[in-house]
Amino acid sequence: MKIMKYSKVLLMMMMLLPWFTVPILGKISFKRFLPAGLFITIVVRIVNFIAKKRKWWWWYETLHPKVSGVIPFMWGPFLVGSIWILKWTYGKFFRYMILNLIVDLMLTYILVDYLTKFGIASLVRMKKIHLMYVFTVEALLLYGFQFLKEKVLVSSV
Numbered sequence: 001m002k003i004m005k006y007s008k009v010l011l012m013m014m015m016l017l018p019w020f021t022v023p024i025l026g027k028i029s030f031k032r033f034l035p036a037g038l039f040i041t042i043v044v045r046i047v048n049f050i051a052k053k054r055k056w057w058w059w060y061e062t063l064h065p066k067v068s069g070v071i072p073f074m075w076g077p078f079l080v081g082s083i084w085i086l087k088w089t090y091g092k093f094f095r096y097m098i099l100n101l102i103v104d105l106m107l108t109y110i111l112v113d114y115l116t117k118f119g120i121a122s123l124v125r126m127k128k129i130h131l132m133y134v135f136t137v138e139a140l141l142l143y144g145f146q147f148l149k150e151k152v153l154v155s156s157v
Contacts, residue, residue, distance in 0.1 A: 007061040007118045015063075015072030018080035025087060033086040036146040037079045043141055044074050047134060056126035060119055069120055082142055096143055104135035 022030060048070045051057050059069030081103065089096035108128050116122040123131065
């Protein structure tokens with residue numbers, strides 16, 4: 001299939017393109033929300049480790065034989081997207097959850113189908129609704145981390 005020929009290129013673009021938006025974020029926002037973004041990237045890595053063991057989903061394509069296809073997703077749209085979402089919504093929890101729900105719905109019900117079509121990844125033993133639950137827990141962890149970080153920093157100053 002000709003589409004699969006370009007899957008490595010798509011993975012690379014998925015990882016690199018979000019980083020072109022970082023200068024627009026602003027230095028202050030980037031520094032403020034980067035720790036939470038890195039935290040959630042680590043959480044996603046742990047979840048992916050569990051998912052691989054339990055065969056919840058599978059990444060077929062890799063950038064390198066020893067680098068899972070989830071790595072470009074984690075270090076690209078997930079990390080940068082988390083920082084953007086926090087920049088736009090932090091301090092407004094209801095708005096944060098609504099925006100996350102919209103983004104997660106797009107990831108789950110649109111992007112997963114394209115990843116499958118391009119032979120990059122697919123859900124195996126997990127339904128899309130369960131993936132939404134995973135994304136929701138991750139969203140709560142992200143917001144909670146930022147909340148605690150700011151509470152600790154504010155109280156220590």
